[in-house]
Amino acid sequence: MNFMRFRENVTIFIYDNRAIASLVINRLVLLFYLFGAAVLIYYHGYSHSLEKNIMLMWIFRRNLDFFIISFISKLFFSISYKKTVRKKINQFLIVSYLSLELIYYWISGSNLLLDLFSFLDIKDYFSLLQFFFIILFFSTLKETSVRLRAIPLNPAALLAFSFLTLIIIGTILLHLPEMTTTGTISWIDALFTSTSAACVTGLTVVDTGTYFSFKGQVVILCLIFAGGLNMLTIATFIGSLYHKAGSLHAAGVIKGFLDTDQTANLQAILRNVVIYACIIQFAGIWLVYFSWGQEVQFANFTEKFYFSLFHAMSAFNNAGFSLYADNLYHEGIRHQYFMHMAVALLIVIGGLGFLVLQDMFAKKNREDRKRHPWKKLLVNTRLVLYVTAALIITGTVLFFLLEHNNALKDYPLHGKLVASLFQSVTTRTAGFNTVDTSILSSPSIFLFMLLMFIGASPGSTGGGVKTTTFAVALKAAWANLRGKEHVEFFNRNISWVYVNKTYAVLFSAVSLIVLFTFLLLIAEPDFNFKVIFFELISAFGTVGLSLGITPELGSTGKTILVFAMFVGRIGSLTLGLALTRRVIYTKYRYPNARLMIG
Incomplete structure (x- = not known):
């Protein structure tokens, strides 16, 4: 008892x-x-x-x-x-x-x-x-x-804070003596490298393959992996916490960051994102592994596997980091066209966006389309695919025409085609290069800057203003010129909310690029406008292509590029939302006024 x-x-x-x-x-x-x-x-x-x-x-x-x-x-x-x-x-x-x-x-x-x-x-x-x-x-x-919903930050600020935290952790780790072969690295170079990796940019101030030890390279790989997924996973994780708490704000978080209405099972979205990323990168490792040519010699299986892993993860996450001093233009691999095609494929897949991949390949979606032939891919998916294909084809043709007797003059015909295709793909936020960028003609450099500014697709590992933003802006301008009141894609109307957001993204991006360029010109007076502008757009678009001036920049110039990479990765509009307060009440309108436009 x-x-x-x-x-x-x-x-x-x-x-x-x-x-x-x-x-x-x-x-x-x-x-x-x-x-x-x-x-x-x-x-x-x-x-x-x-x-x-x-x-x-x-x-x-x-x-x-x-x-x-x-x-x-x-x-x-x-x-x-x-x-x-x-x-x-x-x-x-x-x-x-x-x-x-x-x-x-x-x-x-x-x-x-x-x-x-x-x-x-x-x-x-x-x-x-x-x-x-x-x-x-x-x-x-x-x-x-810690419960994220208890932190007094809006989702945009929380997203920016997560990237900032990742960059700070990476900077501290890369500054440790065992992370470099020399045992020393300046704080600004550690910060620059950490930011470039976390923001999946690829701009470097030191040679990744020789300056960093194996431990340092592993830290860079971890930053690339976390940075490539951070935007998606953080957004979905925030949404899942709100959803669990019964808050309706989860829908706004998911729609804002992932451009999706699938808010019924937020944990499933997060799980699918991580699964897709791991499966694609694992398959990409072996794709790159078996695409190395006989001319590329490795000491053993471990070294070959590690090089394949590093370049596959860097390609899928659109990071552009390479273990070779001259990137993929390095002697011995500049003509490894099968390897270049494997890397290009991973870049394109990573740049499409996980929700596009889910819409295309998820078992449930495929079965629904098979049972109901009238069901098609989402408008967002079709628009991303069409614009991506158009940009790749246009970039390939233009680069081939502009450089076939210049940067590509020593390449065979099939090599010229592959190199042209690769540059068209990599300029949209990947940052690898298989040609000598220092001898490119001015029209090619301008083409690169345009493609870098557009970038990859929403919800992907890439940067830029995004393919859908570019497409909506063009279609809205064309509709306006024709006197149409609506913007339409695939017999579907695009709400003016998205059109206005498009203009906001473009204006914010252009404004920040102008500001950063102006500051960089002041900080680095020894470099001309063309190379400064190219480097800045490459940083802001998280691309990583360079005309060779990044290692020569001073501390102030490197700091400006760090800010440009950070803002370019989280998005200029996201940064604006993070730093501003939303209007509480909008259900009013003043009388109309007439303005002279144009």
């Missing part, structure tokens, strides 16, 4: 205190995650003696012991042990192993895995611990993260 009463009292205590206990545990877990991350940064960022490395590994392992305590505490304060274990199966498996290993360490004084598997060394063991740490972090991220 006393036992039953004791059990009842314990149950009541658990029920009454589980909310506050859960909050305390989650905050402690967050602190231990931060401490573990700091240990890893110190371990990988600096060179240490063997004794100090072992000490850091021991500290990191003891840090993991806290997660055993935290998981047991969560079980104690849970209503159903079985339900909690099923819901947190990843944590349960890792904590079970860590507990078993801890007991074994107390008994024998050695590590369980190292005793069981003689072929493992201490570095392999530490790599496994880091893997466990990452799995635990992502499996508890939802529980330990």
